[in-house]
Amino acid sequence: MSDALYDVAIVGYGPVGQVAAGLLGQRGLRVFACDRLVDVYQIPRAIALDHEIMRVFQQLGVVDAVEPFTEPFTNSEYFGVDGQLIRRMTMVAPPYPQGYTPSLVFTQPPVERALRDRVAQLANVEVALGLEVSGIVQDGEAVELTLREVAKPPRTVRARYAIACDGGSSTVRTQLDMPLEDLDFDEPWLVVDVLVNDKGLAKLPKVSVQYCEPDRPCTLVIGPKNHRRWEISLKPGEDPRQVATDAQTWKLLARWLTPEDGTLWRQASYRFHALVAAEWRRGRVFLAGDAAHMQPPFLGQGMCQGVRDAANLAWKLDAVLRGEVQGDAAQALLDSYGVERKAHVRELTSRIKGVGAVICERDEARARARDAKLLADCDGVVQDTPRQDILPRLEAGLLSRHASTGRGALFPQPWLRVDAAAARMDAVAGHGWRLVSRGGVQGVDTACWPGLRVVDLQATPEADGVVAGWFQRHGCAAALLRPDHYVYGVAESLEGIEALLHEAQAALGAAVAISA
Numbered sequence: 001m002s003d004a005l006y007d008v009a010i011v012g013y014g015p016v017g018q019v020a021a022g023l024l025g026q027r028g029l030r031v032f033a034c035d036r037l038v039d040v041y042q043i044p045r046a047i048a049l050d051h052e053i054m055r056v057f058q059q060l061g062v063v064d065a066v067e068p069f070t071e072p073f074t075n076s077e078y079f080g081v082d083g084q085l086i087r088r089m090t091m092v093a094p095p096y097p098q099g100y101t102p103s104l105v106f107t108q109p110p111v112e113r114a115l116r117d118r119v120a121q122l123a124n125v126e127v128a129l130g131l132e133v134s135g136i137v138q139d140g141e142a143v144e145l146t147l148r149e150v151a152k153p154p155r156t157v158r159a160r161y162a163i164a165c166d167g168g169s170s171t172v173r174t175q176l177d178m179p180l181e182d183l184d185f186d187e188p189w190l191v192v193d194v195l196v197n198d199k200g201l202a203k204l205p206k207v208s209v210q211y212c213e214p215d216r217p218c219t220l221v222i223g224p225k226n227h228r229r230w231e232i233s234l235k236p237g238e239d240p241r242q243v244a245t246d247a248q249t250w251k252l253l254a255r256w257l258t259p260e261d262g263t264l265w266r267q268a269s270y271r272f273h274a275l276v277a278a279e280w281r282r283g284r285v286f287l288a289g290d291a292a293h294m295q296p297p298f299l300g301q302g303m304c305q306g307v308r309d310a311a312n313l314a315w316k317l318d319a320v321l322r323g324e325v326q327g328d329a330a331q332a333l334l335d336s337y338g339v340e341r342k343a344h345v346r347e348l349t350s351r352i353k354g355v356g357a358v359i360c361e362r363d364e365a366r367a368r369a370r371d372a373k374l375l376a377d378c379d380g381v382v383q384d385t386p387r388q389d390i391l392p393r394l395e396a397g398l399l400s401r402h403a404s405t406g407r408g409a410l411f412p413q414p415w416l417r418v419d420a421a422a423a424r425m426d427a428v429a430g431h432g433w434r435l436v437s438r439g440g441v442q443g444v445d446t447a448c449w450p451g452l453r454v455v456d457l458q459a460t461p462e463a464d465g466v467v468a469g470w471f472q473r474h475g476c477a478a479a480l481l482r483p484d485h486y487v488y489g490v491a492e493s494l495e496g497i498e499a500l501l502h503e504a505q506a507a508l509g510a511a512v513a514i515s516a
Contacts, residue, residue: 006032006126007321009145009159011133012166013037015046015108016289016306018115020163022060023314025122029321032157033119034147035166038129040116043266044108044193047223048073048300050388051098053307055413055485058099058424059431065114066106071224073103073300073387078210080371081364086212087374090384095464097412099424103387105223131155133171136162136285143284161317162285165306168273170291176282183349185274185296187360188234190243192253193265196226200261204228210298212371214364219298220256227265230256231297233360240269272296274349280338286313292341295349298356299387305345313337315483319508329509333398340397347392355390398482400489400503406474409487411436414462416455422463426485429453433504435497437478438471444497449505480504 008024010017013035021033049070057063078087091102119125128147134154135146143162147155164172173180196204209220219231232252234243242248249267250259277292289306316337320330358374361367375382394408415422425436430453435446439458446452457467471477476490478497488504491497 004030005142006030006157006159007161008032008317009143009157009162010034011145011162011164011172012170012289012291013116013127013129014041014165014167014289015112015115015303016165016310017163018112018119019056019060019307020165020288020310020314021119021125021127022062022115022122023056023310024317025119025125026060027314027318028124029318031122031125032128032159033125034128034131034133034145034157036130036132040109040112042109044223044227046108046300046303047105047221047227047229048304049104049106050301050304050391051096051100051102051104052410052485053304054100054104055098055426056307056311058426060115060118062114062118065117066111069110069114069224070101070104070106072101073105074207074222075384076208076210076387077205078212078358080212080374081214081367082371084371084375085382086371087210087358088382088384089387092386092388095415095466097388097466097470098410099413099415105221105227107224107227133166133175136172136175138162138284160284160321163310163313164285164287164291165289165310166291168275168290168294170287172285173277173287173291176285178282178287179278180275181278183274183276183295183346183353185272185349185353185356187272187296188238188240188269189272190230190232190234190240190249190252190267190269192230192232192249192267193223194228194230194253194257194262195265196228196257196262200257201226203261204256210359212359212361212367214362214367217360217362219359221300226262228262234269244269274353276342276345276349277338280342281335286334286337288313293345293349295345295352296356298359299352299390301348301352305348308344309337309341311484312341325508327509329507333508336397340394343396344392344394347395348390351390351392394486398488398507400480400500402489402503404474404476404490404492406470406476406479406487406490409474411479411481411485411487412466412470413485414467415464416460417463418460425455425462428460429455431485432483434481435478435501436467436481437494437497438468440494441478441497444494446501448498449501452501 007029010033024031076089080086131147134148142158145157211218217233221229244267273294275294288309319325413425434453436455478491480488491500
């Protein structure tokens, strides 16, 4: 494959690059992926996943390989200045809307290995490791990457499109001079991962904790098995390199543990930022993952956001590369990637910063006022706040012109009753464009879209009622789903379905079917 013109070249083969390579490769596209590292990074960086990401893993066929390295996220309890409980974040109650535990912690290295193993099964995907990008140029037909390897001549790779998911210091983004916008968050923190023994575990809280203390805000996250993570804010004047030494790290952990209670797995100083790319596309090159955005870690959404990028972009590139969407409509579809993801990232980052403002208040008087307000708002009885309630929907891009509360939302994945058994909807209906109806679509002309999958809940009833509840909340009878599971638009009645289908095809500029 080395002399081929690839459909897509992926620079950066961390989790986002792996997901992009898998999604594109599954569609039969010719994919090239490269990374400067030769193996999976052996120390965890991300620690949190959510059910949307598990649904993408389901699509890739890696859920069974990934699940042994995940555990449900515990509640997160927030404690104020005087140690009183001021907030509690939980997960939504069953039945779970996406068919998976809504919030999870995970161990990153084995999950990445599972993703790489899956991509390795795809003969149309070539992965080259130990290579760095030294140059990138493009014309009206392709992107050309110049790659270098130690003690070897440079290598050139051409592809019709390229995705840069090569991290926060992205070489591709830098070479193309694609600036980042500052969303006004910049703080130094120490992140510490500890493998805690039984003696140490007995000392620690049984739930994750946010210590909203003005002197030194910090977070304790309960990871899988005996993995515990601390995120500890640094004070003005503290040397980030010095606090990351073993001796100084244990001093900061002394409130909870001693060196006899566990083993340091990783400690690293970071500046937590809130940044987003000003533009997500430059010609035939797209940014994704940390190359496109960075956000504070308070809801564990960093890697999740990158996987959302890959899921959003993969089906759009596929539709264009296969010629299913052409001309100006193709360019509009590709442009919608940046429109949708930038707005979503900015909104979620704003909400994450709001959570961070609760945690990170350094002024004691304002922190006490914060505590008093939070408790007054709930009449002194702290209520559960599901983490998923904070995630926004899509507000712009490839969406119906007709406003509704369901438009742009992530649609549920119910368990469907099939042949006296239960199966998740995507396993039954696939991952292309789908029309989900509460029933009675026999009179609806779906022949205008032969590739469309129809889920008629009268013919194939759901087992848990999550879609029935969704339809009721949003006042609709049917929803048209994009391949990334977001709702293009809804029909308030069965009579409105055909108009919804025609509108979507017109938006795609497609008079023929978009493939399933």
